[in-house]
Amino acid sequence: xxDYDLQLKLQAHLDGELSPxxxxxxxxxxxxxxxxxxxxxxxxxxxxxxxxxxxxxxxPESREFFWSKIEREIHRDxxxxxxxxxxxxxxGWRRWLVPIGTAAMVALAGLMATRPGLAPEAEAELADPGAxxxxxxxxRTTLVWLSYPAEKEFPADDxxxxxx
Amino acid sequence: MRLxxxxxxxxxxxxxxxxxxxxxxxxxxxxxxxxxxxxxxxxATTDHQSPDPSHKPVxxxxxxxxxxxxxxxxxxxxxxxxxxxVSTVGPVKMAMSEKCxxxxxxxxxxxxxxxxxxxREPLVKRTQSLPKGETLVLGxxxxxxxxxxxxxxxxx
Amino acid sequence: xxxxxxxxxxxxxxxxxAQRGDMAAFEELVARHxxxxxxxxxxxxxxxxxxxxxxxxxxxxxxxxxxxFLGESxxxxxxxxxxxxxxxxxxxxxxxxxxxxxEAMDEESGGVERQMPVVTPNPTVNLERQELRKRIDQALxxxxxxxxxxxxxxxxxEMEYKEIAKTMGCSIxxxxxxxxxxxxxxxALLANLRRDDLT
Numbered sequence: 012x013x014d015y016d017l018q019l020k021l022q023a024h025l026d027g028e029l030s031p032x033x034x035x036x037x038x039x040x041x042x043x044x045x046x047x048x049x050x051x052x053x054x055x056x057x058x059x060x061x062x063x064x065x066x067x068x069x070x071p072e073s074r075e076f077f078w079s080k081i082e083r084e085i086h087r088d089x090x091x092x093x094x095x096x097x098x099x100x101x102x103g104w105r106r107w108l109v110p111i112g113t114a115a116m117v118a119l120a121g122l123m124a125t126r127p128g129l130a131p132e133a134e135a136e137l138a139d140p141g142a143x144x145x146x147x148x149x150x151r152t153t154l155v156w157l158s159y160p161a162e163k164e165f166p167a168d169d170x171x172x173x174x175x
Numbered sequence: 176m177r178l179x180x181x182x183x184x185x186x187x188x189x190x191x192x193x194x195x196x197x198x199x200x201x202x203x204x205x206x207x208x209x210x211x212x213x214x215x216x217x218x219a220t221t222d223h224q225s226p227d228p229s230h231k232p233v234x235x236x237x238x239x240x241x242x243x244x245x246x247x248x249x250x251x252x253x254x255x256x257x258x259x260x261v262s263t264v265g266p267v268k269m270a271m272s273e274k275c276x277x278x279x280x281x282x283x284x285x286x287x288x289x290x291x292x293x294x295r296e297p298l299v300k301r302t303q304s305l306p307k308g309e310t311l312v313l314g315x316x317x318x319x320x321x322x323x324x325x326x327x328x329x330x331x
Numbered sequence: 332x333x334x335x336x337x338x339x340x341x342x343x344x345x346x347x348x349a350q351r352g353d354m355a356a357f358e359e360l361v362a363r364h365x366x367x368x369x370x371x372x373x374x375x376x377x378x379x380x381x382x383x384x385x386x387x388x389x390x391x392x393x394x395x396x397x398x399x400f401l402g403e404s405x406x407x408x409x410x411x412x413x414x415x416x417x418x419x420x421x422x423x424x425x426x427x428x429x430x431x432x433x434e435a436m437d438e439e440s441g442g443v444e445r446q447m448p449v450v451t452p453n454p455t456v457n458l459e460r461q462e463l464r465k466r467i468d469q470a471l472x473x474x475x476x477x478x479x480x481x482x483x484x485x486x487x488x489e490m491e492y493k494e495i496a497k498t499m500g501c502s503i504x505x506x507x508x509x510x511x512x513x514x515x516x517x518x519a520l521l522a523n524l525r526r527d528d529l530t
Contacts, residue, residue, distance in 0.1 A: 018511065019507050022507065022510065022514070023507065026485070028491065053515075054514055056518070058514070060521065061467060061482075062486075064374075064464060064467050064486075064487070065374060066370075068370035069366050070365050070366050070386065077361070080387055081387055085391055088391065088395065145245060151308055152309075152311075153309075153310070153312065154313075155299060155301055155313045156314050
């Protein structure tokens, strides 16, 4: 069986995503490997089958009805964006707003930085681009999954066991 | 030009300044505190027991968290468990098994940088806030359709 | 005064007119591109009612953002990108994403697609176009939303890997592995559907 890296390269070759040098390498491999040719043929056939797939689908509402909904929504958004001529109710409190607002923002920032229980910010710098992150906010658990194969699936298997 | 602020506005600015100072001090304290963490190396399987009798099933709280994740395995066994104290001074590196090492650094304010190594090769690095109650799980495939997991959580 | 007949105008002219506030010109653009926009929404969200609602939202947003359309791409491409982003936001918000993640995890962690035997002969050969479309529709519905999305963006929207990665907020490696899985799963599903038909 051809390894996963080659499988993805065959796909990338089909999609025109390889550099010229890589593409030449794949061509050479295809010339001598029937398994690689078969896989490429399958990928090509799937792509061909999907071509023009969406062409036949029609929106199930009449032109006039669909447009009437859009037009109504456009007019509604336009009228809600109009500014009011009257002064806002808070106009008289302006001299308090800056100091009180600033204090509130600083207090909130402090709370966010020191209080446990809020959703943490997370960054991942990944050695492996195949890592997949899943976050369960209720259980407060973050899963980072590395999606490459287990050791024994590598061709150069030295018989060694797993990570334990 | 107005050279005088009203008494009320001055008081509001004073409150603002006091809040800033108070939070600044709190932040300094949080920044350099030591964090006590627990790392567990876990084997995930659909088998009812591990071939190694020293591998015990995970605790109920960890089991619940793992069962809530979108993982296909049903049984989890603790291969190794380590406690570590990490500070902002430098990273702490520990071997979880012959081939698996974990390196953790406290970058400040309860945020940790976690790096995992497999056979001394870097696998993944992640920076994340880890307050009490928060759990970080790093995982990957193992042979025979099983998996390995490293579960990291704060102890205090 | 009679209303101008926009039906014979080209898209760029309609866009310019709509940007000047001509709603009738915009309505003509809607009529021309509404099926394509709906089809893309349906491919992604797999629910007719949601696809119609999202399409409507896309058109309203299209009107609001018309001043920002500079003609660097065709109008059809531009409005399709709006619906794609709306669908992606919609899918992210949906609670059923959790269960699709289970499926995605199961597939990605099991490495199923790497070990599947190659499907031969081509299961889609000799199928009538309509029949093929029906089978593909069924097969698409069985993919997780993440795999379906990457397939739609690549095969229908003809985006490059880099662009898909940026749109979906993931790495190029993830795009490649998801696309590979989606294609192999589609081939297997189409083969199974064909076999079911023959038994």
